[in-house]
Amino acid sequence: MxxxxxxxxxxxxxxxxxxxxxxxxxxxxxxxxxxxxxxxxxxxxxxxxxxxxxxxxxxxxxxxxxxxxxxxxxxxxxxxxxxxxxxxxxxxxxxxxxxxxxxxxxxxxxxxxxxxxxxxxxxxxxxxxxxxxxxSGPLVAFIGDSITAGCWVRGSHPSIDYGADINYAALLSQMFNWEDYRIAYSAAGILCYGTGGVPAAPRFINYVDFNITAPAVNPSMVFINLGTNDKKFEESLFQPFFMQFMREVQSKFSSSKLFVIVPFDQTHVESITSVSETLNISIIPTKDWNIETIDGVHPDVNGSITIAQKLSDFLVHHQIS
The missing domain is CATH 2.60.120.260 (Galactose-binding domain-like)
Known part of the structure; x- marks a missing residue:
């Protein structure tokens, strides 16, 4: 609590x-x-x-x-x-x-x-x-897609079955008393545009909508979980764009500790791992987490609890909180 x-x-x-x-x-x-x-x-x-x-x-x-x-x-x-x-x-x-x-x-x-x-x-x-x-704790940012936003956690009905209040970002923040600062949009990726007219991540991290600049924040930590929606793009295209995006994130949050969470379905795991290691950014592997989902992609209530606990275990093991 x-x-x-x-x-x-x-x-x-x-x-x-x-x-x-x-x-x-x-x-x-x-x-x-x-x-x-x-x-x-x-x-x-x-x-x-x-x-x-x-x-x-x-x-x-x-x-x-x-x-x-x-x-x-x-x-x-x-x-x-x-x-x-x-x-x-x-x-x-x-x-x-x-x-x-x-x-x-x-x-x-x-x-x-x-x-x-x-x-x-x-x-x-x-x-x-x-x-x-x-x-009581520090501000922590989460950058991602519908999974990080909290879509489809409670069920298959739009809006009322979403669960931004009980998804992994919310639960992890509650575990550590963090200020949960969400920057996430449904269907968006590094190259892939989101729904509702939302552009890809390199633009939405800097804007709240098409003409409102996002407020400047200085989070203690930033968790990035992107790439799931970029399945259709080849590694040779995805990797340089992911590299460019992560360099921008490093610049934008220069005093923050960064963590890259590998997409739970392991999309582009090789490129994401390679870029993260090159830039000396902490990477959180997610293979074999056995996450329960609503539709094969979006974690349900139990899946959200599993992700939050796995992330908590990683942070505690590495003495980070």
């Missing part, structure tokens, strides 16, 4: 903490906090309140986005089918609130269509008080 500490607000919405890849922007002439990344979170403690109210600006979607709402470690999944949602509370004591952007669909145009998650406000009832909190 994650340990939390008090912190300061880091956004335009008072007294809450936005964890992950958020930007401040205006939409429909309204200031909002905005993200295109599953796994982005909102954290706060609330006191003397009978409810809190979350106000969003909903994009025009056929399938609503999904939020994971954790109130005092009791989790519920909420489909964002209305702009304002109220959550009732027992006001006799304080409550720890953790909100995770946990599901969307491949059809959502997050890159050019403003179909990310837009948070307008978070309000307590009269006399209620909000306090921003965050995990």
């Amino acid at each position: 994650t340990d939390y500490v008090n912190t300061l607000s880091n956004n335009s919405i008072a007294n809450v903490y936005f964890m992950g890849r958020w930007v401040q922007r205006r939409f429909q002439d309204t200031p909002i906090m905005y993200t295109t990344n599953l796994g982005a979170e909102i954290l706060f403690q609330i006191e003397d309140s009978t409810y809190f109210e979350l106000q969003t600006i909903l994009p025009d979607l056929e399938t609503p986005q999904t939020l994971s709402i954790d109130i005092d470690h009791q989790l519920q999944l909420v489909s964002l089918d209305k702009a304002t949602i109220r959550f009732e509370l027992n006001h006799s004591h304080s409550h720890l609130i953790r909100i995770v952007f946990t599901g969307n669909t491949d059809a959502d145009d997050v890159w050019q269509g403003n179909q990310g998650l837009a948070i307008k406000s978070i309000r307590a009832s009269k006399n209620g008080v909000l306090h921003p909190i965050k995990p």
Whole structure:
């Protein structure tokens, strides 16, 4: 269970903490906090309140986005089918609130269509008080595709069965009290474009959408799990592009410890291993991990637990945390 500490607000919405890849922007002439990344979170403690109210600006979607709402470690999944949602509370004591952007669909145009998650406000009832909190450990970034984003963890239904809140990145972060900073998009790779208009990784690590530059961050560690979606490209093409990408990651996160997680299906394992060794980047082999999946590719709940435990074992064995 994650340990939390008090912190300061880091956004335009008072007294809450936005964890992950958020930007401040205006939409429909309204200031909002905005993200295109599953796994982005909102954290706060609330006191003397009978409810809190979350106000969003909903994009025009056929399938609503999904939020994971954790109130005092009791989790519920909420489909964002209305702009304002109220959550009732027992006001006799304080409550720890953790909100995770946990599901969307491949059809959502997050890159050019403003179909990310837009948070307008978070309000307590009269006399209620909000306090921003965050995990006690360092910020750690995860760069990847749908597996790292948390798609299809709970089942085969888009959005509601996604699990950005319980995938391997979320679980590993909770084990070590890390701030989970997710940079991952469905179907994307080193050369392969993602869904929703998302470009390949060399561009999406620097942008939140087609014209919003990603905020600068300085993570303690960066985990990269890419290449699964690049199956159709020959090693001779993939390897130089992976080399170029990893050099950019080294430059962008020059003070971070980097780890390359070999794709769980071992796609391009030779090129990924060779490049990582050449650049002196730690590589985490994943062969024979026996990961349970939903569809042969995407880890399910048990598979996510297996990955998190294997990564934890690697870090502990190498005295890294």
